[in-house]
Amino acid sequence: MSPQRHPLAACVRLCLLLSALPLCAAAQDAPPPEPEPGARTLDTVQVTGTRIRRAEMEGQVPVQVLTREDIDRSGFSSVAEVVQNLTASGAALNTKFNSSGNFGFPPDGGGVGAGAATVDLRHLGAKRVLVLVDGIRWVNESSASGVGSAVDLNTIPLSIIERIEVLEDGASSIYGSDAIAGVVNIITRKDVDGASVQLHYGDYSDLAGGDTWGADLGWGGSSERARWFVGASYFRQDEISSIEYGPAGVPVPGTGLANGSSATPTGRFVFQDPNTGVVYDLTPNTGDTDPAFDPTQTGCERTDGFHCFGTADRFNFSPYNLLLTPSERKSVFGQAQFDFTPTLGGYVRVLYNERESANQAAPEPFFLGTDAGVYNDYAERTLVISAANPYNPFGFDLTTMGDAPNLFLLGRRPVEGGPRRFEQEVETWYASAGLNGLFDVGARSWDWDVNVMRSESKADQTNTGSYNIRRINEALGDPAACAAISGCVPLNLFGGPGTITPDMLAWIQPVVRDRSSNALSLFSANLTGEMFDGWAGAISFAAGVEYREYEGEYRPDPLTVAGEYNGVPSGPTSGEYDVREAYVEFLVPLVRDGWLGKSLDLSLASRWSDYSNFGGTNTGKIGLRWQVADEFLLRGSFAEGFRAPSIGELYGTLSRFDATLVDPCNNAASTTPECVADGVPPGYEQSNPQISVITSGNAELEPETSRSLMLGGVWSPSFADATAWSDRLDLGVTFYRHTIDGAIQALDAQTILERCIFGRDPVSCGFYERNDRGQIVRFDNILGNVGTIRTDGWDFDVGWRLPEQAWGRLGFDWKTTWVTKYELVNEAGQAEPRAPGVEINNSAIPERTSTLSANWSRGGWSAAWSARYIDRLTESCGGANGFDICDDSASDTNALGSTTYHDAQLAWATDAWMKDFRITLGVNNVFGKDPPICLSCSLNGYDASTYDLPGRFWYARVGFGF
Known part of the structure; x- marks a missing residue:
């Protein structure tokens, strides 16, 4: 690919040349480590969204910070739950929305991410969010079903986190690829003194199962020249069956079996009698294990053990699914920071995380015949169910071969073999080290750091309850040919439940094992400081270089590669590429205490990236921060961005x-x-x-490019400072707009x-x-650069702290996101159906989401109450017109009403018994609100990526130190 030229990048480069700074532009996707001890660095800070270290960066970029206290008050037990409940978050994978058997293989080559949990910002997809840990990129997930293009947040234990910084703005010029929708930077604990123990337990009181429990151990300390922290974490979550939720009792709630499967335990047979030319659509009568076909009975009034297939015969697959998937995670983490001299420091960080998880689906169906549409020669084109098969009741061959095939569809659900079960074992390790320090340039100090990192995630998945389609073909054919194959046993698909014997299952039911891995290697070097004084203050800069190498592979079971797997087929994927990058960023004060206000600052950034498989590209960003007065701030930015296709998107084979x-x-x-x-x-x-x-993936994919606009302001009125009714009041508003060109995805099949x-x-x-x-x-539906995504909306923030009274201190936080536009227009100018207020494909974009939190404290006591609001949605009835559940049959729409969840927590802390003793009790979804019924959702009758599980979740925690 030839280098891309962007007007903004060119403008930024011109500004850089005019600055006459003789520095080599350099880049890294990760901010340098936290400032090391030393008198000359204590007054500098770094925030997500800028690489420049300096004092008083408050308000430079719109970053939402979730402190340790915010995380504890949420009641959530994983990083994914915390960030997925931000108002700007969209539908993302989690342990409620996770099924290998039903979702198959998405076109991005990443697989289903079984057992993983991701984050989506601005509804632009998890692959467009960059996840950092202490400013360093984290390796993408591996779940043994593909080469993932997003980070699995389940690989990062919640106990090691000090805070989470979320930048809800495009930042490719600062961090490189993947930062189109924003950045999540997870900051780990560093300043810890002593040992600590945290124990927790939780349960869904209205559902059987779903118990969660865990333990976190930590120990930290410091010496004159070092600080350290080590921790271990254990977490376990039990599964919940779909039968625990009433609406999941049928495939689509309110429609009976209309949308059930035609592959049933008794079997459905659509065929043509070669002797008479009559076409039949039959199923055996319930309980008749040995039906005898009578060709003279050509209608639906039959006495031969068969009847015409109808809606009432369809199979309800829902009770076999899971509402909540099981997960067990074990982690160890350690880091140390060293002060070799007052101007030279270093650090080392390591993590190992192990996950065992599972998901489940209904018994795997057999679809055989010319109508099967499963792209498998054994099922569609070369199948002969011999008349000599002892279980064939029709007296003639059923075949898909030749010029006159007569087997159109055989659908059988072998409940004898049990449900499909997919069990994952995932190991993730991470190691990084670096040096940092400062030196003087004239009278100014410049900070520098170099970093190296290697991380890898490997996964094995074991699939039971699936079938070998080649062996099914052989077992249905000529018994003499079957007898000549060692182990082959004739197969009975015609007599209903119980007629598939253990010997038959032993021949056709294998254990399928898949493997995948993702690896990331990184080197970066950074430099930041003040160059010289301009007319309004010191001009600051940051510059750096970075090298990254990505490796990924997916190795399905040899049975799958050979085309013999009856389930969702896929081929192997393997690929690697590297990228070299350089960036430079400037902060230029324009005004200080003048007629334009307190201050006006200009920020400029430019990044150059050179990919081994694409070539070069440039991105730029320009921003303004205007402190109109002490209490009023305005800020805005315009940024270019890009996202390089992932290994799965490029090299994923047909699936x-x-x-x-x-x-x-x-x-x-x-x-x-x-x-x-x-x-x-x-x-x-x-x-x-x-x-x-x-x-399939597509090796011809080009990188996505984007443009992001952010305009906002913060008002902290002085009349609300230190008064009888208010200690502080902050009001914020932000307008955002993202435009992505050449968006990489598949179009909606419907x-x-x-x-x-x-x-x-x-x-x-x-x-x-x-x-x-x-x-x-x-x-x-092959993956491509399909068109343009446009989205815009508003964020509103209100923070109000009341003065401390005899009854305690009270504070309120209210955050709201209003999505005013979301559209994907393909290359032909046609709009895809996803839009604000619409439920489609198991996900939604609510027009408004809002969270209101109240926090109270007095002495050792504290309490919190929050309300999480999700706006109403509409969906297509999906052909279910005439059913009561479809509330507007005339327009073929169903309404999902607005939903509000209430969460409560009470905690008490004291040092009288032992150090940092704290006990916490809480309930999420206090009133047991059920999610609205969803017709178009393929699992459990509700959108698990948008709504909570049905019923209440209560939890208890105790922590202490020594």
């Missing part, structure tokens, strides 16, 4: 995602002109709502289908193919 799609041509609609033009015959009925969609049928869009029609019976048998 399959089973999407739940509603064919607009189903049933009566088949005779409409639009459906006739699409090749649909009269009387067409969609055999299965799950359509196999082939996805929208593609509807565009083709109703608009005859030739591009959309090229994505899929029907057979002569109208069934969709091919659907390709």
Whole structure:
């Protein structure tokens, strides 16, 4: 790729040249470590969003800081829960929204991230959020299902965190790729004196299961020339079955079995009798394990043990899913900081994290026949169920071969083999070291640091409850051929539950093992200080260089690679690339105590990146901070950004995602002109709502580019300072706008289908193919640079602290995010369906989310109450018109009402019994609010990426030191 040229970057470069600074621009994606002890560095600070160290950086960039106290008051037990409940957070993977068997393989090549938890800012996706730990990039997740492109926050124990800084603004010019939507910088504990123990337990009082418990141990200290902290953490969360939640009792609440699976424990058989030409759609009668097909009974009134398949025969897969997936995590962490001399220091940090997790889905179905659409020769093109098979009740071959295949669909759910169970073992290790110091340039001190880091995440996944489609093919064929294969046993798919024997299962049911890994190596060097005095103050700078190397691979089971896995197939992925970067940043005071106010500062940044597989690119950022008066601040910035495609996005091989799609041509609609033009015959009925969609990475992908605008202000009125009714009042507002060009993602499959049928869009029609019976048998949706994403909105912040009274001190914090626009427009100028206020594909963008918190303290006692508000949403009824659950059948929409969760906590602390003794009791979702029912959500009848689990969660914690 040829170097990209950006107007803003060029403008910034010109400003840098004019500064006449003879420095080599350099970069790192991570801020340097915290300032080391030394009299000359104690007055400098660094905040996320700028690389310049200096005093009084308050308000330079819009950073939300979550302190240790904020984290403890939340009642949450993981980093992901804390950041996913920010008002600016979008739908992201968590332990409620996690199912390998149902979500298949997404087109980004990252797999389902089973057991992982991520963070999404501004609803732009987890892959567009940069996660740092102490300013250093963290390795991407590995969950044995692909090469992930986002950080698994479950690899970072909550107990080692001092605070979390969240920059909700584009920052590619400061940190490089992935910082389009913002940055999450996790700062670890450093100044610890003595040992500490923290124990916690929690439970969902309205559901069976979900117990969580854990223990955190820590020890820290210091000497004249060193500081250290070591810690160990254990966390365990038990699973909760979907049967614990009433609406999950059917595939889609309020619609009965209409959206259930056509692969049933009794079996569904759609075939043509080669002797008469009659087409049948039959299923055995319940309890009839040996039906005898009578070809003279051509209608639905039958006495041969079969009846015509109908809605009541569909399979309810929901009770086999999980509301909450189990997870067990063990971590050890250590760091030490050294002061070799007053001007030279160093540090070393290490972490090891181990996770065992699992998820579960309904027994894996068999879909065989020309309508199966599973892209597998053994199921679609080379299958013969022999007439000689002792269990074949039809008396003739059922085949998908030749010019006149007669097996259109065989759907069987082998409940005898149990549910699909996916168990992950993930190991993550991290090691970094560095030197830092300062030196004098004239009368000024400059800070420097160099850092090296290596981190790796490896995962193994064991899958039980899946099947070998080649062996199924062999077991259904000629018994003589089966007998010639060692271990082969003829298979019975025709007699209902219990007819698949243990011997049959032993032949067709393997244990599938997959592996993946992600690794990151990094070197960086940084320099920051004041150059010279300008007319309004000292001009400060930061500059640095960085080298990063990414490696990733996914190794599915050899059975999968050979095309014999009956479930979601995928191929191996492997790739690596490196990047060299350099950056420079300036802070230029323009006004001090003049007619324009207290101060006006200009910030400029530029970054150059050179990728081994793309070439070079430049990004720039320009910002203004205007302190109009002591109590009033205005700030704004405009930034360019980019995101390089991940290894999975580039090199991920063909895989399959089973999407739940509603064919607009189903049933009566088949005779409409639009459906006739699409090749649909009269009387067409969609055999299965799950359509196999082939996805893949794309080595031709270009990096995404972005533009981000931020305008805001903070007002701290003096009339609210130190009064009888207020100690301090802060009011803040921020407008944000992000535009991403060449967005890397796949289009919505349902929208593609509807565009083709109703608009005859030739591009959309090229994505899929029907057979002569109208069934969709091919659907390709390869990853690409599909178009432009635009989003904008507002953040509102109110902080109010009351003066201390005899009854204690009270404070309020109110944060609100209002999303005014979100649209993805593809290259053809067509808008995808995702938008504010819309629920789609198991995720949503609420127009407004808000959190109001009240905190009280008196002596050793403290209490907190918070209310978390999620605005109402609407969704398509998904073809469920006529059902009571669809509240507006005329417009085919269903409303998900607004939801408010209330959380409460009470704590007491004392040093009388032992050092830092503290006991905490709390309840999240105090009133047991259930999530709104969702028709379009594929699991458990609600959107688990947006809403809490049903019912209350209570917890208790005790901590002490010595």
